[in-house]
Amino acid sequence: MDPRRGRSPSLLMQLLLPPRILFGRGALAQAMPHLRALGDRLILVHSASASAALPLADDLRALGCTVHTYIAKGEPTLPGLEAALKTLRPHNAGAVIALGGGSALDLGKALAALLPGTHPPLYHLEVVGDGHSLDTAPLPFAAIPTTSGTGAEATKNAVISVPDAQRKVSLRDDRMIACLAVVDPALTEDVPPAIRLASGLDAITQVIEPYLSRNATPLTDALCRDAIPLGLRALRSLMHTPTEQAFGDMAHVSLSGGIALANAGLGAVHGLAGVLGGRTGAPHGALCGRLLVPVVRTNLARMRGPRGPEVLSWIAAAFPEAPDPLSALEAWIDAQGLPRLADLGVTPDTHGDVATESLAASSMRPNPVQLSVSDLLQILASS
Template sequence: MPQPFAFATATEILFGRGQAAMAAGRVAALGRRVLLVHGRDPSRSAALAHDLSAAGCSVATFAVPHEPDMALIEAGVVAGAGMQAVVAMGGGAVIDAGKAIAALIPATRPMLDHLEVVGQGLPLDHPPLPFVAIPTTAGTGAEVTRNAVIGVPEARRKVSLRDARMLPALAIVDPALTDGCSRGVTLASGLDAVTQVIEPYVCTRANPLTDALCRNAIPRGLAALIRLMQAEDPQARDEMAWVSLCGGMALANAGLGAVHGLAGPLGGLTGAAHGAICGTLLPHVLVANRRAVTDRALAARLDQVGAWIGAAFGRPDASVAEAAALLADWSRAAGLPGLDALGIDAAACQAAAQAAAASSSMRANPAPLSADNLDALMRAAA
């Protein structure tokens, strides 16, 4: 019998090509005064704004030109005053921003009271506004998670605003919205998606439902990403959207590990892109975990991941170390920068290694890794 576990996700998920056409009517049913959160280019969401207006909604828009920080979220809360619902259409940064804004518009306490690590981590004092997430990249799975990652420049950290009620009322995952995504974004976000089905599978809090999601998604995600680095492929886009969704559900219900435990501090210290950091760290964390792990069942899971990665590159018999080398070499050849090229120097690595100890992601890592271990693997990823 499996150990008891809980599983929570968005109230409703619509998945598949063409599902974005349903958005306006579904959002209008949640509220007639709508804040539409979008990315740097408003043309991506212009059709949705038009459709919302045609559905009888009063629409205000708010742009997210970079990964969200406290100042941007506070501006979004001001822009969303009086709104009845929030919809975010964009990449992971846009969805995190929309999720945080929807959570904080009704709140009466300062944002810092609710932030983890740098604040008090208090639960929200009022339920969030209804929130709809429409991703346009396949990476973070933020459309089905209960937290939003927010930069705190004064502390040089990225931390989470987290509450179970922040799970979206509706997630619309339409892979067609990712068609034609740039090669660099596809690679970095795709490696983040793959990381987010690997880490929950090998973490200490995996459960039968997250296992079912991850076992299926890991080999599918690797194969689809390799295809997308060769040519645009709608079927591979569909696969990556599915893998990203699986990763979001898995991490929200099991946990992550050292890749994300380090990615948060590194992003906060340097401003480097989250997906690129994760993709660069993943092979080196896999090797460090396999060396340090003592639990036989977790070691077997890491070996299975190594076999899946090896198989994706024609080496199903590869050890974890051999598979990690194959993945690292392929990623570099596809254009993924190392930590040095991302502007992450030795001082940032040392600071991140110390800060990672306080990260919620590290608590589920399959093996204890010291600050020296973490610093060494980051040097290898340079």
């Protein structure tokens, strides 16, 4: 038996991840032959602020591709996705490339999944829709992140906000994994400090939660065990003395988190953040960053085994200013100016509904301990 999990070493495991990952400074330039090989007719979805998008489109056109560009405006919503499908379906593209932050990558991933099909998005969306599997294989999809946070270049779902339901839910299918992930840390260096902080905290959350997840395996552990301390050190460096090394380390952590969460799931931070984001429209990374310490503190108080002390030791090494590692991390987050939930539009009168709705979120199921509405109310009050 595995003493860390109480599981047999012969337990069936799988690791779902992009079949080709190009990682490192200059990776985008090296990816051009692989991007060209996706097909002659391409859709390039990109963030409005992604300065590399137009040069990439020009380079692909110079290689003989027809490229239709589409700007991702904010986090993807159901109406926005429906409008994009209507606009882009006549182009009869053979593949989709997405370049930008997690929102652009999620929109591109959703378009690649739904463009070949005939059903509307709600037929496939979880929770608020019918949740049916895709009945047509997605188009080939390539992901090029320009932030280090969501790990969307390696996940099998796209998060879509549904305003009428005030929820964020997923379009999910194993076949939605990118066939090519291009992770070039140089593309992340122009991100403003506030976004760098929020996305970095999201990346760290996405290696801590899979490590503590009840669905963790030795394969996901191998990714998270190195990525947690690496991410904590890198984020601190990026907010004080940014270096090429720190940008590269955080990109590595973000990619590791995407692979880990796609295979081991997440936990209460994301269970709450999905509901809060749908209700308020607040940035996902900021919500995760603000919830991280209260959720980890609540989970570790009830967990047994070595994982809790391990996580605390990694936090203490990066944030040694206080005897309690979680208090030290929270004080540092406060000092960087991350908004509290109240500043993000979360009012106390909504806490009860948020807590109740969060219990049904798919991200809540792998949380290492079962939390009650009362537990979630305490977390929300302290965030």
